[in-house]
Amino acid sequence: MLDFGTLLPLLAVAAASGVVGGVLAGLLGVGGGIVIVPALYFALSLSGMDPALTMQVAVGTSLATIVFTSLSSSWGHYQKGAIDMGLLRLWAPAILVGVGIGGILGGVVSGYVLMAVFATVALAVAIDMVLRKPKTEVAARSFSRPVWAGLGVFAGGVSAMMGIGGGTVCVPALSFLGYDIRKAVGTSAAIGFVIGLPGALIYMATGLGTEGLPPFSFGYVNLLLAAVIIPLSTTFARVGVKIAHAIPPRALKLCFGLFLAITSLRMFADLFGVV
Template identity: 70%
Template sequence: MEGITTAALIELAAVAIGAGVAGGILAGLLGVGGGIVIVPALYFALTLAGMDPELTMKVAVGTSLATIVFTSLASGLGHHRRGAIDTDLLKLWAPWILLGVVAGSLLGGYVSGNVLIAVFATVALAVSADMILRKGRADPEPKGFSRPVWALFGVFTGTISAMMGIGGGTIGVPLLNFLGYDIRRAVGTSAAIGFIIGLPGALIYAATGQGQAGLPPFSIGYVNLLAAVVIIPLTTTFSQLGVKLAHSIPRRALRLAFGAFLLLTALRMFVDLFSG
């Protein structure tokens, strides 16, 4: 990015540190891969640094997906040790989520940055309302669906997650909870899904951004290596704290915490979208 100052790079690194710590805790706590914090944090940092508004969201999303590869491995392992991952569902869902990720990443790399902001804010707002207002059942039982229905759920989750730069938890946690899965198993399974979303998503964003003018220094396409290198060690470390919290906090409190974070994020993104 032409004209970016050393101070702006330092600011980006500082924001990445804060996003890494908060994103790691949320990854383990809520199964969201940290992207729900990392994407808006990087977006606002790059905007303040003077980056082209058309590119800021794409870089934020691409970089977030790269960090989710490692965060999801760390938080997923923590939940697996506690028996909170539904491996049968993971096997059923994985191919369809991957298909959705490819579609969503290709769309994200070529559509307007404002489209990504609108998708991020709209989905986050809808999910926050569901998590805050709807009461979970005391003894949830998973609902049974045919394979085509699960395929549809998977493609939808992968597509939207890749366009938002998130690890699947923002969509997967409320969806699985709505379908009757215990919130802790929903969080654990969604944490594992993050790897399926992050790896192919980051690679596609890196490829579609090749040759794009105006990107920040140390970028491979729409993936900024400086921010990723700062964030990854922090998210992987602090995700374990989040895992411990997830298994000690009551289900209702966990739903409210998840909804509150999403609501604040959505409102701030809408303000930015309409003011721009």
């Protein structure tokens, strides 16, 4: 059991991650998990929790918060006409398949190899988004359905294993295909719900009966931490939406590229710290 002296800092970290994660969810369409997972992982590690369970709880709890954060963020983007519903219908089934695979494998397979691949791709995409000159016209390209399906399974699987909303993969992919950056962000915010709900349910189910979990846990989802994060992340997601639609598209693209570069470098730092 966690004592009050340990619980209070843990709740404070959860609250801070909810604020920052919410703003990023609305601004960049990333679901907030890219902030929430490492924050919870660090805080739970300091609490003396079994290291073997820390990452699962951080990921499962993050996915549960993404359900609500993505709803708030995507509704704001939808009101501004920034969600491509046709693309969402095309991509959602494959993403769901990926979430199922990634969610089940998340607690079994080591993610270090996947993290190395993802960090490399993320850094390459970040460099492309920052350095590529803006086009005078936006002309959305597309792939065949099998390629869309493959991208969806990849995005869903990686997101479920890492507890993120999918925007880290989906936004640069859609931007590369020529989609307007605001529509890429808005559609990715909606995809966060498609990832978060089944992902959280899978982590709840796979963690049932596990010993050593913190109080108020339902499987690998900690309800207390989620209850602290969700009101803050959903509120501040709308702040992020307003910022996203108030700044030039090029500035938004640069913002996401720099954010992605920082995320990638942090992943490499974690890898070299473990290997």
